[in-house]
Amino acid sequence: MAVDPIFERVFKKLYGGACWGVKNTIGSAITFEFGEPHLEIREPITAGSQATRRVREHLARRHVFVHGQWHLVIWYCDWEIFGKGNRLGSDRSRSNLERAIRSLDGQELVRFTIVARGDRCRFEFDLGGLLVTSRPHPDHDHWLLFEPSGHVLILRGDGTYSYARSNQPPDAGPWKPAVLQVK
DSSP states (O other), X not given: XXXXXXXXXXXXTTTTXXXXXXXXXXXXXXXXXXXSOEEEXXXXXXXXXXXXXXXXXXXXXXXXXXXXXXXXXXOSSEEEEEETTEEEEETTOGGGHHHHHHTTTTOBEEEEEEEGGGTEEEEEETTSEEEEEEOOOTTSEEEEEEOTTSEEEEEETTSEEEEEETTSOTTOOOOEESEEOOO
């Protein structure tokens, strides 16, 4: 199995850098920050007429976030976290969710791989942490990695990826296979 070289080119820039601000956000999504922190300010947005009162109120506020130069979002996928070979938790076990996620905070990413015909990803960390993701949702983004260059690398559940400016519409593409056909 050959994986498109874009993955190694992008992820090798993160190797040896400690992740910080690792947290659970919406549902079982996880976010990681890498590099120097900076503020991201989202100005108020006028919601469409179909939006609920709660959504209108949320969008009408200014939001300020602290992000790293690199921002990794583990999105629509199943995941498991291991520490020194022991399973600490998964997206399906709410009781250990926070503890498992916090175990990765402060660890340095040392290796990223796509395995099993592109069905899974492995994020390996220096202190024995391991995040294994799998893609049960073919129509959704599996994970997104925002770079300081203004680009985002997105792996979708159907095994395709996009590497483009992050200010493009989410489905702009172009979408290419992550796992290359070896002839």
